[in-house]
Amino acid sequence: MTHDATGSRPDRGRRLARILLATLLLVAVAIGLWNAHSNADRSLAARLDSVTSGLRCPTCSGQSVADSESDLARRMRAVAAEQLAAGRTPDQVKTYFVQRYGRQVLLDPPLSGLGLVARLVPFVLLVAGGVIIARRLGRRRGILTGAVFTLGLSAVLVGTGVLGPVIRQSAYPPPTLPAGAAASPTASAQRTTGTHAALEALQSGDARTAEREARGELSSARHGSRRWQDALLVLGLAQHQLGDKQAEGTLQRFLNAAPKHPAAPMVRKLLAGG
């Protein structure tokens, strides 16, 4: 469509109006999507649902823990809800169940062996699809479309987690409910905070949470108290696991503050080993 430089006023006005309308709509869409994204349900119920729909009920024929009505599934939901309420992340809760029921309790294939094949198949298909599109549509546009198709959908897949996250069966002892938890579930909810939570996080491999919890404990505990020493120890171990350069300093502070702590020999060995 060609216009001469001096398009008639009503034409220009209409075009301007259309562009304005389009921009307005685009802005509204952007704000709307951003709003929807930030409103995304992060409540306990939603997190519980995301955890339980990724777990398989061990005694049902392949149903997920979220869907199944069996007694075991109900109990697993209750345990998961309790742990989430106590502050654990969905990944930690999944790790908890994997440690007890084996890797097959996860409804997501692992990142090794046949599971890796399953996870890679969509990418292989995307590449094949891109090649097919490129060949069918002719040289220039075909290659462009094929590339956009493959890369675009690959990005979407990676973003939604086709290649992760990885839930490992940890080498550490399984995180356990503190003593007396069976008698008083609410009591256990109170106790899995602070140093306990930090220690459990450390044992399940989640060093970041451990660090965060330990720092919280350090700030709230009385300086030099037993609780403070424990928190310092956990902080140092967490930093060490994360490869943080401050780890050495923290652990040394711990040794200076509590040379007779039962964990001191282990820490000394750790510092000596480097």
Next chain:
Amino acid sequence: MRRLLITVLAVAALAGLGTTLTRALTDGDGSASGADGAQQSTGLLDRPAPSLSGPTVMGGTAALSRYRGKVVVVSIWASWCAPCRAELPVLAAAHDRYRPSQVAFLGIATRDSRSGARTMVTRTGLTGVPSILDTDGSIAIDWGATGVPETFVVDRAGRIRAHRVGAITAHWLDDAVRPLVAR
């Protein structure tokens, strides 16, 4: 050339599919999972046992940590479970048979009321074995149990070395406990 490649690929794919499905048909019965997908082995095998403590059915308290250095047989049961009624006398007899300095027995009464569990304990003669009350079933889940009865054998160092779903026999118990005692 291209046709040869495609032929080879196609034949390989068909052969692979055929072999896989044939194998799935023939040995589906003997594997670790039954045809209904029910799981048969715990994820805690050869791993440290979860902590275990709490009030018992008969009114005291018990804890797994008290038996450190001994082989411990942990049995999950419930009064409403028919195979458990057959299994608990076996446990009680084994408790009498083994020396308390070497082998200890601990029970978990899961999803049960105190009165029902108590009746079961007295009826089957399991009074010598402390059974921890697990009303909401969270302890059973902590141990990776899928139902009742389930039995775990913990070695002296605190690792789970044997696991069985379903009622145990004295024979199975002996086979599981003896090597751990000797070690």
Next chain:
Amino acid sequence: MIAVVGSFGLCIGLCGALATTGLWVIAARRTRAAADPRAATMIIAARQAGWLTLFGAALAVAAMEIALIGDDFSLTYVAENSSRATPLLFRITALWSALDGSLLLWLLILSGHSAVLAHRIASLSERSRRPDGAVGMVAAAVVSAVAASFFAVTLISTRPFARVLPAPDDGPGPNPLLADHVAMAVHPPLLYAGYLGLVVPFGYALAALITGGARQNWMTAVRRWVLAAWLCLTAGIALGAWWSYAVLGWGGYWAWDPVENASLLPWLTSTALLHAARRGRAASGLWTVTLAAASFLLVVTGTFLTRSGIVASVHSFTRSDLGPALLVLLLGWAGVTVALVILRGDRLAAAPAPRSTDLLSRGTALLLNNVLLVGLAITVLVGTLVPVASQAWGGPQLSVGAPYYNRIAVPVAFGLLVLVVLGTIGRRRSAGPAALRRRAALPAGVAAVVTAALGLSGARGVAPVLALGLGAAVVTVAGRQVFGVLRGTRPRGWWSRRSAVGGHLAHAGLAIALAGIAASSSWAASSEATIRPGGWVTAGGSVVQLHRVGRHTSDGRTETAAELSITPTGGSTRPATAALTYYPGRSQTVPVPAIAGTWRGDAYVTVLAIADDGSTVTLRVSDEPLVGWLWAGAAVMVTGGLLAFAPRRGVGPVRARRRIEPTAADAIGAAPDGLAPADLPTPVTLRRTWVNRS
């Protein structure tokens, strides 16, 4: 006596199927050898043999039904799957409630397809005997060969008419889940009709490969078979999803269960086939042959997975000896297909490059549609087989479930919605970017308005908001096209143009269904609580109050019912009953859900447990927004498919040899069956096409 009749019927069926195959092969060879007059007798004989096969299967089914209705417990099958107390309807449906009997239904429908195809091919051949007609005959031969192989498998590996002596007085009845609801009478036959409808395109695909049928437009002839099968599959799958949600209390409508995947796979490939096999010589190329063959092979794979017991599924039959036999059947036909494709594939016409060079044309959209659908199908197949393979090769046990499939299915669903819009507004020969922009303005605007409105009003999550926006765009373009067609029709009415409307209606239905799925997956809320009579539970915007707990026993079951008042989100309060039904004969407890819904969503209540003394009830309440849109969308899809099933305007049976007049409607209508003016075949090719349309 009945048992003998039934077994005899199966034998007749097998012999009939073998005879049909042989006769069609001979007829085809004689026809190709330039109009041999003896071919006519062969064709007549083949047609009769086809009816004989159907008669045999019908005899077997009739025998079993008579035994079921008449409570003849001397047959093992009746003794295990029926009882005197079962109502008549469920005694009839007990035919397909267990493995052996369902095979009889399978054979009946399969031989029905074989007989109908034989009849049509014979009728066409009577009217004009051309060497090209051999494709149809070879196709009929293939179909009856498939039927023969299934008859053989049934006779060798199962014994549906085995007898038990002395005959027991009564039986335990069918699985209570399968004797509860009238859906049992509709869902399996509908699903089987869908599965087996795909055997005809399979036959034509192999026939095209065997005869090197590059010259004929065989796919146009077959397209209606594909559409019919697709219709039955869509309806069957939707009904199954509704049944598991509303009646069986399984908590959801789709669980990516291996048997459910097995039904989805042929649906995906047949949808791809419908879009690939649209018109012209490209429709009969190697790609459509592959799709058609793959669809039926996936059906057989699905049957194998369901009946062999190697997958863990809530749907699967008990393990039986049928597994190895079905595996041999599957590998046999797959091997034949692969061999034919490799050896004869180059004889088929290569699909010509799309004429339009524009990126945003319908041709591109169709290509991407096929890529996405087939890609999803392959992924679902891999995901279903990986746990089987891992177990078979002694590896660690794997589970593949909803997280894995959703990651792939959700982007594909979005992609398909976008492609519908692009394909509908794009033309085969684009009139230029400006025209495209004009056509795109309205749907883009609608999508933007809906997305923005939802997002700004506080809806949660990007995916459902986008899904609803894109869905609105699809409904807009579909509606616009339908409106254009209706407006351009002569005063005779839209009914004569219904086939043009059908495809757009199906697309709109798909968009509505996907919107329902997106909303009910992302915005669902559920809660569990133990309450006493008088207490209430809330979830999302729904409120459920418990009034009473009652227990009553009747004919073989004990039902403990919780009487409730349910208030769904934005709806009025209404009474409902949720129950736990215990069947002592099978030692099985079945939950019966209570559902109260509006167009905005359902409140879904199940009883998890009831205290022994009836004092407390543990309820699970789910708020499922927009789930009704899923059923509505499926219904619209099926309606659209039914409309598209109509013969093309101006084209009827072979006698109507008129030229199609291009009208304004054709110029506007972007219907899947409509012809653009420049694409009209010449009179010569037109006649040839009609002759082969069966």
